[in-house]
Amino acid sequence: MKSLTMAWRNVWRNSRRTLAAIAATSLGLWAMIVYSGMAAGYLGRMERHVLDVEMGDIQVHHAEYVKTPSLYDRIEDPDALLASLDEAGLPAAPRLLGSGLAAAGDSSAGVSLIGVDVERDGAVSLVGKSVTAGHWLDPSAPSEVVIGRKLAKMLNLDVGGELVVLSQAADGSTANDLYTVGGILGGVSDAVDRGGVYMVEDAFRELMVVPDGTHEIIVRRTPSGDLDATANQVRAWAPELETKTWRELKPTLASMLDSAAGGMAAMFVIVYAAIGIVILNAMLMAVFERVREFGVLKAIGVSPRGVLALIYLETVIQTGIAIVIGIGLAIPANWYMTTKGLDLSASMGGLSVMGTTMDPVWRSAVTVDTYVQPTVALVIIVLIAVTYPALRAAFIKPITAMRHQ
Amino acid sequence: MNELTRRSLLLGAATTAACALLPLSALAAAPRPSPESPGFAAWVMDQIDDMHRGSSSHGVLSMTVKTENWTRNLTMESWSRGEDYSLIRILAPKKEKGTATLKAKEDLFTFLAKTGRTIKVSGAMMGSSWMGSHMNNNDLVKASRMADDYSIALTGQGTLGGVAQYVFTLTAKPDAAVVWGKIEVTVEQESLLPTRQIFYDEDGTAMRALEFSDYKEVGGRKLAGVITIRPLDGSGEFTRVTYDSIEFDVDLPVSMFTVQHLKAL
Numbered sequence: 001m002k003s004l005t006m007a008w009r010n011v012w013r014n015s016r017r018t019l020a021a022i023a024a025t026s027l028g029l030w031a032m033i034v035y036s037g038m039a040a041g042y043l044g045r046m047e048r049h050v051l052d053v054e055m056g057d058i059q060v061h062h063a064e065y066v067k068t069p070s071l072y073d074r075i076e077d078p079d080a081l082l083a084s085l086d087e088a089g090l091p092a093a094p095r096l097l098g099s100g101l102a103a104a105g106d107s108s109a110g111v112s113l114i115g116v117d118v119e120r121d122g123a124v125s126l127v128g129k130s131v132t133a134g135h136w137l138d139p140s141a142p143s144e145v146v147i148g149r150k151l152a153k154m155l156n157l158d159v160g161g162e163l164v165v166l167s168q169a170a171d172g173s174t175a176n177d178l179y180t181v182g183g184i185l186g187g188v189s190d191a192v193d194r195g196g197v198y199m200v201e202d203a204f205r206e207l208m209v210v211p212d213g214t215h216e217i218i219v220r221r222t223p224s225g226d227l228d229a230t231a232n233q234v235r236a237w238a239p240e241l242e243t244k245t246w247r248e249l250k251p252t253l254a255s256m257l258d259s260a261a262g263g264m265a266a267m268f269v270i271v272y273a274a275i276g277i278v279i280l281n282a283m284l285m286a287v288f289e290r291v292r293e294f295g296v297l298k299a300i301g302v303s304p305r306g307v308l309a310l311i312y313l314e315t316v317i318q319t320g321i322a323i324v325i326g327i328g329l330a331i332p333a334n335w336y337m338t339t340k341g342l343d344l345s346a347s348m349g350g351l352s353v354m355g356t357t358m359d360p361v362w363r364s365a366v367t368v369d370t371y372v373q374p375t376v377a378l379v380i381i382v383l384i385a386v387t388y389p390a391l392r393a394a395f396i397k398p399i400t401a402m403r404h405q
Numbered sequence: 406m407n408e409l410t411r412r413s414l415l416l417g418a419a420t421t422a423a424c425a426l427l428p429l430s431a432l433a434a435a436p437r438p439s440p441e442s443p444g445f446a447a448w449v450m451d452q453i454d455d456m457h458r459g460s461s462s463h464g465v466l467s468m469t470v471k472t473e474n475w476t477r478n479l480t481m482e483s484w485s486r487g488e489d490y491s492l493i494r495i496l497a498p499k500k501e502k503g504t505a506t507l508k509a510k511e512d513l514f515t516f517l518a519k520t521g522r523t524i525k526v527s528g529a530m531m532g533s534s535w536m537g538s539h540m541n542n543n544d545l546v547k548a549s550r551m552a553d554d555y556s557i558a559l560t561g562q563g564t565l566g567g568v569a570q571y572v573f574t575l576t577a578k579p580d581a582a583v584v585w586g587k588i589e590v591t592v593e594q595e596s597l598l599p600t601r602q603i604f605y606d607e608d609g610t611a612m613r614a615l616e617f618s619d620y621k622e623v624g625g626r627k628l629a630g631v632i633t634i635r636p637l638d639g640s641g642e643f644t645r646v647t648y649d650s651i652e653f654d655v656d657l658p659v660s661m662f663t664v665q666h667l668k669a670l
Contacts, residue, residue: 072474101533103524110530164522166515166530172475172537174501178520 003306007313017289021282022322025382028275029326032374034333035271037364039264041337044365047257052126054189055246056218058231063242065215066249071098071170074213075241082120084237085219090230093120094214096204100167100175102147102197104155111151111195113165115204124218127188127198134159134183142203144182148196152184159184165197169209177207272377280385287311287389294393295401304394311390312383319382323375330371337364437597446557446573449592453599454550461486464651465496470538472642479536480649490662495536506535506545507667513546516667523664538644539613539634554581555588562594565601569594585612596620598627603637611637623651 011018051057060081062073075081078094085092096115101108118139122128128136137146145163157163161181169175179199187193205211221230227245235243247254287294294307302310341363364370438445461484468479479498485491494505495518503518513526531542551557555575563570575588586607591600602615614637619630628648635643660666 101524101526101530103522106525108524108527108530110528164517164520164524166517166524168534168537170474172470172472172477173498174504174517174536176504176517176519176522178522 003310004313007310007317010310011314011317014286014289017282017286018318021279021286022318022325024278024282025275025319025322025378026326026329028278029323029374029378030330030333032268032271032275032377033326033330033371034337034364036268036374037334037337037366037370038362039267040367040370041341041363041365043257043261043264045363046260050250050253051220051246053130054127054192055249056124057221057227058219058234058243058245059249060217060219060234060238060241060243061215063240066242066244069097069215071208071210071215074210074215075217075238076213078214078217081217081234081238081241085217085234088233089222090225090234091120091123091220093117093124093218094201095121095216095218096201096208096210097215098167098204098208098210100165102151102155103164103166104157104161107155109151109154109195111147111165111197112191113167113204113208114196114198115201115208116198117201121218124220127185127192130186130188131183132186134181136183137198137200138182139200139202141182142200142206143177143179144199145179145203146183146185146198147181148185148188148193150193151195151197152181154194157181157184163197165207167208169207171209173209175207175209177203179203268377272381275378276381276385279382280388283315283382283386284389286314287386287393291393291396291401291404294396295398295404298396299398299402307394308390311386311393315382315386315390319379323378326378327371327375334364334366334370338366339363440559440571446559447552449571449573449597450551450555450557450575450590452597453590453592454552460653461655461657462651462653463655463657465649466651467647467649468536468538469645469647470536470643471645472537473640477537484655484657484661486657486659486662490657490659492662492667505667507662507664508545509662511546513542514664514667521668523667539636539642540644551575551588551590554578554583565591568600570600571597596627598629613637619647623653626653 060075062075064070065073075094082092082094094117096113098113098115100111100113102111103109116137118128118137131146132149134146137144145165147157147163152158155161155163159181163179163181165175165177165179167175179197185192185196185198188196199207219230219234221227227247231243231245297307297310298304341361343361438448463482463484465480465482468481470477470479477498479501480496481493482496483491483493489508489510491508492505495501495503501518503516505516505518507514507516513531514523515526516523526542531546533541535542535545555577557573557575559571560574561572563572571592571594573590573592575590577583577586584606585604586609587605589603589605591602592598593600598620599617601617603611604613604615606612614633614635616633616635617629617631618633620627621630622628628651631645631647633643633645
């Protein structure tokens with residue numbers, strides 16, 4: 001108790017030095033907390049976009065389809081698999097896929113046709129929520145389509161515009177029909193932005209003469225479900241089909257996310273090291289300025305352990321104050337970054353990374369870990385940083401110390 | 406299928422098949438040089454090229470396309486004027502009746518009867534199949550002359566179906582913008598009419614065969630009544646064009662080969 005009082009007094013004896021050290025430490029902590037929230041938000045945003053809007057967690061296709069997409073390689077009996085998925089509580093939706101030409105006025109462009117079971121699709125994909133103009137597909141309006149934003153620009157189409165789709169139907173005949181643009185999507189992925197034409201399932205079946213089967217089943221895992229375990233479960237229900245996780249379907253994107261996470265970790269090390277050096281410097285100064293004082297303490301019989309304990313106590317007090325200030329300042333910063341975020345659309349509107357269009361607003365993702373991890377890291381750094389000067393002070397010879405200028 | 410930019414002899418023939426510029430008898434005018442004379446090979450190729458490019462024609466033809474997944478028969482009416490203009494319209498099946506393709510110079514248009522729209526075929530669509538056949542849209546619009554783009558040599562003689570044939574081997578000239586590396590043309594010795602052409606890619610792999618058969622006399626000309634295109638990938642798929650009726654040197658105004666007319670059809 002006596003040493004605690006002494007430590008407290010020491011901390012405030014040179015209040016300018018102490019405040020500088022506390023400021024450095026709390027700023028470091030604040031930066032680490034805000035940065036880790038932003039890093040988690042950045043990675044989460046990319047992954048969520050891929051999963052929620054683009055492709056779901058798991059996709060099921062005909063065994064040949066992924067390698068060589070063909071209108072004829074269909075999942076013959078999707079209902080059985082869908083029933084099993086429903087029973088297991090895994091959201092799933094079938095999609096029909098084809099390609100063709102879309103024309104409006106004098107312009108035309110190659111397009112991907114996507115036939116959607118509107119009701120089921122809403123449970124697996126947020127693509128319907130990505131409509132920025134007009135509205136999403138409505139099963140009662142089969143002559144409406146929803147198209148990618150760059151396609152709309154290329155064909156000079158707006159909501160309500162007329163679009164002719166031309167392709168070759170499954171029976172070899174010329175598939176052609178006239179559609180109205182019901183909605184235009186915001187950024188989804190490069191492929192969808194440039195050539196995505198979504199239509200209701202029945203319209204696709206009629207256009208392409210595909211009376212049964214489907215090309216793709218998109219499956220979402222449950223919030224707690226493991227990706228690979230869920231994929232294996234689906235595989236067991238449909239062994240003759242090809243079931244792949246999004247990581248297997250988009251390995252480059254998956255590894256890019258992984259390496260981005262690795263890059264974030266490397267950044268953490270650098271940020272922590274920089275903060276560690278600042279704290280070490282502050283502590284060295286705090287101890288070496290007081291070498292003569294410690295010499296006196298030693299001379300009047302304080303043991304090295306006593307000096308060590310005193311310095312550690314002072315450090316704990318300073319760091320405790322710094323943690324309170326750091327976290328206190330990080331909370332409003334994180335609140336701003338999670339609710340408002342940084343709008344990057346001015347500098348990089350419609351940014352796309354590896355074919356995935358990103359939301360231009362960068363928001364943080366904050367959990368308890370966002371605060372706990374940097375705090376724990378800070379405490380460890382401070383303890384390491386203070387140990388060397390503390391040991392020096394504890395074992396200094398009183399006579400050398402007192403002669404120290 | 407790497408059919409995106411194929412052009413060459415096939416194109417002439419494909420244009421024939423598709424646009425029904427029927428083989429106009431090549432042998433009418435120019436004197437035939439002897440097989441020993443140096444210009445013989447080039448002369449034969451010119452005859453074959455030109456027999457796909459008449460002054461004008463109007464006819465009805467049927468096309469059978471067999472693929473792995475389906476077989477379909479189309480009946481079509483066709484008009485052509487010189488090399489630059491042709492128009493072909495589907496008569497049957499009913500579902501596609503009225504759908505038409507117009508070639509005017511280098512442009513290609515499709516009229517879709519169901520939607521009443523005309524689409525200019527370009528870019529992405531040029532490489533895709535024409536009416537589901539084994540020809541693509543590029544085959545229709547592009548043309549070149551064999552004698553210009555290939556070095557031609559008479560490389561063999563033999564018989565095919567009991568008829569004596571010459572075999573010419575055409576090798577792409579180094580600077581020629583053609584996709585085929587080599588073409589083998591088999592020609593009947595007596596009539597100098599083609600019986601078969603085999604197209605090789607740059608690696609020397611046979612890719613596609615074109616067979617001419619059922620030669621018949623129409624208006625004093627000898628024509629191949631059936632042309633069959635087979636991709637040589639072992640799939641057994643083919644496109645066969647049969648000429649049901651044809652007349653030549655008909656009076657067709659250029660205005661017939663316009664988008665306006667296509668829409669008015």
